[in-house]
Amino acid sequence: MSAIIDVRQLDKSFGSVRALDQLNLTLGAGEVHGFLGPNGSGKSTTIRILLGLLRPDAGTTTIFGRDPWDAVDLHHRLAYVPGDVSLWPKITGGEAIDLFAGLRGGVDPARRNQLLERFNLDPTKKTRSYSKGNRQKVALIAALASDVELLIMDEPTSGLDPLMEREFQACIREVRAAGRTVLLSSHILAEVEALCDRVTIIRQGRTVQSGTLAELRHLRRTAVVVVSDGDATTVAPIPGIHDVRREDEKVHFTADDGALPAALAHLLPLGVRSLISTPPSLEELFLHQYGDGYTAATADTADGGR
Amino acid sequence: MSPVNATLATHRQDHRSAGSSAGSLTGTARLFWFALRRDRVRIPLWALGIGGMIAYFGAVIPLAYPDQAALQTRANIMRDPSGALLTGPGYGIDNYTFGAMVTNELLGMLAVAAALMSIFLVIRHTRAEEESGRAELVRAGVVGRRAPLTAALLTLLVANVAVGITLCAGLLASDLALADTLAVSAGTALVGLVFGGAAAVTAQLSEHARTASGMAGAALALAFIVRGVGDAQSLGGSALSWFSPIAWAQQTRAFTDLRWWPLLLCAGLLAVLLTFAVLLTEHRDFGAGLVPARSGRGNARKSLIDPVGLILRMERGSILWWLTGLAVFALLTGSMAQGIVESFEAQPQLAAVFGQGAGGDVLRATLASFTAYFAMAVAVYAVVSINRLRAEEADGRTGAVLATSVSRPRWLLSALAVTVLGSTVMLLGTGLGLGGGAAISLGDPALVADFAFAGLVYLPLVIGFAGLAVVSYGILRAGRWWVWLILISSIIVGLYGPLLNLPDAVSDAEPFGLMPRVPAEELELLPIAGAALVALILVAAGTLAFRRRDLEAG
Numbered sequence: 001m002s003a004i005i006d007v008r009q010l011d012k013s014f015g016s017v018r019a020l021d022q023l024n025l026t027l028g029a030g031e032v033h034g035f036l037g038p039n040g041s042g043k044s045t046t047i048r049i050l051l052g053l054l055r056p057d058a059g060t061t062t063i064f065g066r067d068p069w070d071a072v073d074l075h076h077r078l079a080y081v082p083g084d085v086s087l088w089p090k091i092t093g094g095e096a097i098d099l100f101a102g103l104r105g106g107v108d109p110a111r112r113n114q115l116l117e118r119f120n121l122d123p124t125k126k127t128r129s130y131s132k133g134n135r136q137k138v139a140l141i142a143a144l145a146s147d148v149e150l151l152i153m154d155e156p157t158s159g160l161d162p163l164m165e166r167e168f169q170a171c172i173r174e175v176r177a178a179g180r181t182v183l184l185s186s187h188i189l190a191e192v193e194a195l196c197d198r199v200t201i202i203r204q205g206r207t208v209q210s211g212t213l214a215e216l217r218h219l220r221r222t223a224v225v226v227v228s229d230g231d232a233t234t235v236a237p238i239p240g241i242h243d244v245r246r247e248d249e250k251v252h253f254t255a256d257d258g259a260l261p262a263a264l265a266h267l268l269p270l271g272v273r274s275l276i277s278t279p280p281s282l283e284e285l286f287l288h289q290y291g292d293g294y295t296a297a298t299a300d301t302a303d304g305g306r
Numbered sequence: 307m308s309p310v311n312a313t314l315a316t317h318r319q320d321h322r323s324a325g326s327s328a329g330s331l332t333g334t335a336r337l338f339w340f341a342l343r344r345d346r347v348r349i350p351l352w353a354l355g356i357g358g359m360i361a362y363f364g365a366v367i368p369l370a371y372p373d374q375a376a377l378q379t380r381a382n383i384m385r386d387p388s389g390a391l392l393t394g395p396g397y398g399i400d401n402y403t404f405g406a407m408v409t410n411e412l413l414g415m416l417a418v419a420a421a422l423m424s425i426f427l428v429i430r431h432t433r434a435e436e437e438s439g440r441a442e443l444v445r446a447g448v449v450g451r452r453a454p455l456t457a458a459l460l461t462l463l464v465a466n467v468a469v470g471i472t473l474c475a476g477l478l479a480s481d482l483a484l485a486d487t488l489a490v491s492a493g494t495a496l497v498g499l500v501f502g503g504a505a506a507v508t509a510q511l512s513e514h515a516r517t518a519s520g521m522a523g524a525a526l527a528l529a530f531i532v533r534g535v536g537d538a539q540s541l542g543g544s545a546l547s548w549f550s551p552i553a554w555a556q557q558t559r560a561f562t563d564l565r566w567w568p569l570l571l572c573a574g575l576l577a578v579l580l581t582f583a584v585l586l587t588e589h590r591d592f593g594a595g596l597v598p599a600r601s602g603r604g605n606a607r608k609s610l611i612d613p614v615g616l617i618l619r620m621e622r623g624s625i626l627w628w629l630t631g632l633a634v635f636a637l638l639t640g641s642m643a644q645g646i647v648e649s650f651e652a653q654p655q656l657a658a659v660f661g662q663g664a665g666g667d668v669l670r671a672t673l674a675s676f677t678a679y680f681a682m683a684v685a686v687y688a689v690v691s692i693n694r695l696r697a698e699e700a701d702g703r704t705g706a707v708l709a710t711s712v713s714r715p716r717w718l719l720s721a722l723a724v725t726v727l728g729s730t731v732m733l734l735g736t737g738l739g740l741g742g743g744a745a746i747s748l749g750d751p752a753l754v755a756d757f758a759f760a761g762l763v764y765l766p767l768v769i770g771f772a773g774l775a776v777v778s779y780g781i782l783r784a785g786r787w788w789v790w791l792i793l794i795s796s797i798i799v800g801l802y803g804p805l806l807n808l809p810d811a812v813s814d815a816e817p818f819g820l821m822p823r824v825p826a827e828e829l830e831l832l833p834i835a836g837a838a839l840v841a842l843i844l845v846a847a848g849t850l851a852f853r854r855r856d857l858e859a860g
Contacts, residue, residue, distance in 0.1 A: 051709045053857040072713040080709035086702040088620055089516075094604035102611030103710035124601040128437075128514060139706075152709075 003062070004029050004150055004181045005050060010059035012045055012205075019045045021205040022059070027183055029149075032176050034196035035185040036286060042205040043185045044083070047154050050183075051080060064150075076105045079143035083155035083185075085135040087127035093138050094123025100142035112145040118167050132159035144171055151175060151182045157191065169194055193282045201286065213282065220280035220288060221254035224263070230270030235263050333449035337457035341431050342464065349465045352423040356416055356494070357472025363412060364480035366802075367404055377402040383645040384410055387538040392638050395543035395553070398562030405482050405561025413490055413560075417552045418530060420469050420498030425522040427465055428505035431458035434515035436593055445592060455506060455587055459580065462502040470495035486560040489569070493555030496572035500551045501526055503579030510586035513595035551575060613712055613720035618727070621691065625728040628687050632680060633735040639676055640743020640753075643669060647748075667826060669748075673740055673757060674823035680736035681764035682797045682818060684729050685771040689789055691725040692775035696782075699858050708857065715849050718780070722772060722845060729768045733761030756825045763821050763829070766838035770817070773844025780851030782858065 005027040012020040020042045027033045037043050048054045049061055052068040052075075061067065064074050079101075087096050094116075101107035116123055119137045127135070136159045143151055157165050165188075172195050175182060186192050192199060199216065201209040209216055221242065226232045232251035236244040240259025245252050255263050260277070267275070280288075342349075371377045381402035383389035390396055394414055398406035432455055435441040441454060470491040477487040505522040512518045529550040536547030547553040557568040590596060609615040647669050695718070698704045707717060741757030744750070774789045799808060799816040813819065817837070822830040 048705070048857065051705070053705050053708055055854075055856055072708075072711055075709060075711040078709075080706070082702060082706060084702065086706070088616070088703060090620060090623070091606075091610070092602040092604065095602070095606040095610055098606030099611055099616060100706065100710060102606065103613075103707065103712055105711060122601075123604040126600075126602060 002029055003027065004064060005183065006060075006062045007046065007050070008060045010046065010049065010061060011057045012042075012049065012054065013057055019205055020049075020056070022207075023202060023205055024207045024210070025200050026210075027181055029181055030176070030179045031197045032172060032182040032184060032195050034192035034199035035183055035202070036187075036189075036192060036199055037185075037202040041202050043202065044154055045205075046202075047080075047152055047183070047185065050152060051075075077148055078150040078152055079104060079146045079148045081136075081139045081143045081151070081153040081156040083158050084132075085139040087130070087135055087138060089128045090126070092124055092126055093121060093130060093134065096127055096138050097123065097142045097145070100139065101146045104146050104148065106147070107142075107145050108147060112141065115141040115145055115171075118171070119164060133161065133164065136160060137164070140168065140171075144175070149180055151180065153182065154185045155187060156184070157186070157188060165191070189282045189286060199282070209285070216282075216285050217257075217280055220285050221256055222260060222280065223254050223278045224252070224260075225274075225276045226251050226253075226267060226272060227274040228267060228270040228272045232267060232270060234270075235266050238262050238266060330450040330452040331456055332453060333447065334453040334456045334460070337444070337449065337453055338460045341457050341461040344431075345427065345461060345465070348427075349461075349468055352419075352465065353468040353472040356419050356423075356469050357476040359419075360408070360412065360416070360473055360476035361479055363408075364404065364476065367407065374402075377404075377407075379648070380407070382648065383642065385541070386642065386645045389642055389645055390537040390541075391534040392642070393537075394556045395537045395547060396541045397556075397559045399541075403561060404480060405486060408477065408482075408490060409486075409556055409558070409560045409562065413493065413556050414530070414533070414552055416473065416490075416494045417497035417555050418526065420466060420494050421501035421526050421552075422523075423465060423469070424462055424498040424502030425505040425519055425526065427462055428458055428502045429509055429515050429519045429522070431461060432506065433509040433512070433518045437513065437515050442592070452584060452587060455509075455583065459502070459506065462499065466495040466498040466502070469498060482561065486564050489558045489560040489564055489566065490555075493558055493560070493569060493572070496569055496576070497551050497555050500572050500576050500579065501529075503576050503583065506583035507579055507586065510583060510590060511596045513593070513597075517597075613707065613717055614723055616707075617721050617724045621694075621724050621728065624691070625731065628728070629732050629735045632683055632732055633739040636676070636680055636736040636739030637743040640673065640740040640745075640757075641747045643673065643744035643747040643753075647672075669744070670756065671823065671826040673744055673753075674760065674826040676740055677737060677757065677760045678764065678800065678818050678821070678823065680740070681733060681761055681768060681821075682800060684732045684736070684761075684764070685768045685793060685797075687732060688725050688729050688768050688772040689775045689793055691728060692721065692772050692779060693786060695721055695779050696786075705857050714853050718776065718849050718852050719845075722769075722776060725772050726765075726769055729772070730762070730765060733765055733768070734758065737761040760824045763824050763834060764818070766834055766841055767817055767821060770837050770841040770844060773841045773848065776845050776848030777851065778848075780848035780855070782855060 003026050005025060007023060007025040010020050010023040010025075011018075023042060023046060025035070025046065035043055035046075045054065049056050050063055050068050052071060055069055063071065064077060066074060068074070087093075091099070097112060097116075098107060101112070119141060121134060121137045121141065125134075127138070130138070136156065140156055143153070157168050160168060169191065172182060172184070176195075182195075184192065184196060193213065196213070198210070198212050200207055201216075227249050228251070233244050233246055235241050235251075235253060238259065239262075240256035241263055242254045242256070243252070253263075371380055381399035384393060384396040384399045394410035396410055399410070435444070435454065444454065445451075473491040473494055474487055477490060478484070501522060504525050505518065508518040508521040508525075509515075512521065529552050533543075533547055533550035533553040533556075536544045536550065536553065539546065543553060543557065548557075551572055554568040554571045557565075559565055586596065610619055695704070704717065708714060737757045737760050738754065741754040741760075744757070745753040771789075771793055774792060775786065778784050778786045778789050796816055796818060799812060800818040803813045803816060803819070820833045821837070822828060822833065
């Protein structure tokens with residue numbers, strides 16, 4: 001699998017604010033890659049560097065194998081959807097779609113009209129009368145109707161209603177089926193979980209986790225709730241078992257990946273009456289990654305939302 | 307009931323009863339203070355600008371018109387219908403004074419300035435807030451239905467009173483009579499209030515702030531034209547003049563034969579407009595207008611899908627407004643040619659200011675000077691036009707375009723191309739207006755051909771000023787104040803240099819003066835080529851700087 005995007009040890013500061021700090025990000029061809037991080041963690045900064053809008057301080061960045069800073073011609077091969085779409089006043093939504101797609105190198109009219117219908121957008125309305133969700137649809141339709149290899153999306157579904165969100169997910173699945181690559185920066189974990197092959201989680205400009213969802217789940221403990229005749233709290237000494245506590249007749253604990261067989265072997269003789277084991281959700285992974293420094297991180301970079 | 311509960315209960319009751327009687331105005335005071343806070347720089351700037359203009363003329367006019375004979379030549383312009391069209395009804399021209407000049411020639415301008423201030427202010431605090439969605443948050447609080455409009459109107463009152471006060475101060479500084487000074491100041495403030503009231507009405511009509519400002523601005527333009535055409539028909543104004551609020555302020559005949567009652571017409575119209583605005587507020591939904599928004603094309607024309615096409619589409623409205631304004635102004639200026647010639651023949655001192663060499667063709671020399679003044683206005687347009695790139699970038703639209711296959715130099719040079727196109731059209735339009743007006747006034751068609759292309763001499767210089775703006779945009783952090791400093795000081799030296807007794811070195815460095823004043827002078831190519839070279843270097847430097855820097859947003 002050849003890398004469409006390859007970012008290594010990327011640094012970027014704005015004055016004294018360190019936006020990116022040794023960030024790494026790799027996207028293979030044909031994958032849908034989730035890009036997660038709290039507000040101000042550097043997701044948009046990374047994307048803007050990938051688009052050649054910002055110049056990195058240090059590190060290597062390649063997109064389609066080239067430095068994005070001097071590669072406007074590569075923009076024929078990608079489409080970008082910002083999280084907060086600002087459109088020109090005076091023109092209509094339909095004109096804005098044709099404009100974005102046209103400047104990229106052309107639009108498939110049939111596909112454009114089909115998308116207008118799917119996203120339920122009236123293209124004859126002036127852009128200044130559009131709500132946030134409708135402006136978002138303009139950028140989405142322009143990107144999805146373009147014949148490009150790579151879609152870069154920065155929180156593309158902000159402002160969309162749940163029906164439109166579902167339509168968006170369907171579109172991304174079609175894009176993946178067509179073998180195109182997607183970088184999806186998002187806060188909606190259900191969306192990332194539903195769509196993405198791999199995810200990269202960043203915090204304070206650093207990559208903290210990267211891999212397939214299955215790989216990441218390895219890093220997280222399974223939560224177990226057990227009701228038994230014997231005292232289940234005796235699992236505590238087993239290596240890889242944590243956070244054991246009793247709540248009335250229920251005993252809660254978490255198990256590292258790999259520690260579960262030993263725990264179960266210990267519990268069975270105790271007369272298990274009920275046992276619930278919950279694999280970690282992406283949400284837990286996310287909270288786990290941010291857990292410790294989350295508050296500090298958001299406070300530090302709250303004004304650096306670049 | 308415990309004492310505390312009893313107090314709370316009565317308190318609550320008070321609150322409720324107050325609410326039922328003035329519920330639709332609840333929160334007005336707070337909004338009013340907030341509006342004043344938002345405008346704490348704007349209102350003083352407008353007031354000082356308008357008052358400062360009068361103080362400036364109070365100082366300059368005695369220099370330019372040192373004796374009664376000189377003032378009388380000036381008064382003769384007022385006898386000319388085209389003079390009255392531009393200025394005022396022409397009271398007191400048999401014994402012209404600075405005071406009469408204020409009422410006849412300056413009051414119209416002052417009133418238009420106050421009206422523009424008022425229109426912008428009212429729309430900014432009403433429809434623009436509603437369109438942006440901020441008013442929704444405000445109205446969701448403990449704020450009555452009429453409160454935002456009432457707060458905006460109170461702010462309008464404060465702004466116009468401030469204008470009136472600075473105007474009084476400026477006029478009194480020139481030793482003018484108190485009662486007449488008060489009439490001129492009150493007249494200006496009342497015209498401001500009337501057009502603020504008109505904006506309060508149009509703000510209810512359209513969903514969009516721009517359209518609402520446009521409608522109120524059209525009403526102002528109409529009032530200006532009606533007064534002009536009315537006053538041109540007979541000395542002292544005709545029946546038509548009385549249909550314009552601007553005329554009411556001038557019809558006080560301040561500094562000639564003061565009468566107060568025309569100002570009552572302003573007050574009456576203001577009351578009607580405000581009542582109408584409040585009634586409309588009651589009869590419409592929040593966020594809605596009474597004039598429905600039109601829909602447009604569902605597909606883009608091919609011409610739009612190109613940076614030049616896109617920028618031209620965004621700029622064409624403003625280019626047309628500038629072009630119309632400048633061309634009409636040029637036409638009216640040109641139509642005063644006959645009066646100018648007479649005035650200068652009687653007063654060589656003025657001819658020295660405008661025409662420099664008084665010996666040759668005074669008319670062509672004077673009109674060539676005006677060509678330079680219009681080129682200065684076009685240079686202002688060029689800088690404003692390039693500076694719009696900053697807002698495009700800050701709003702994230704530039705980033706969205708650069709994420710497509712448009713390169714940075716292409717984007718910047720496309721914007722410059724549109725600016726150059728607009729400037730060219732304006733230089734041609736003002737030249738045609740000036741020459742055309744003079745040709746009609748003097749019955750000499752040759753003047754049209756002489757001046758039609760004269761303005762183009764300044765095109766490289768105008769592009770040079772645009773180039774300064776390009777450099778300031780390319781570096782961005784360098785700010786744009788220095789561009790304005792260079793342009794405005796060039797304009798001031800160019801306009802008033804001969805009156806200011808500046809050292810030769812300063813006067814000679816003024817770039818507009820370096821260009822040949824065609825058709826009065828020979829078409830000398832060296833300064834034009836020099837300006838073109840400077841423009842080229844500036845644009846290249848700005849483009850290179852823009853290629854190297856980070857984009858601010860997007």
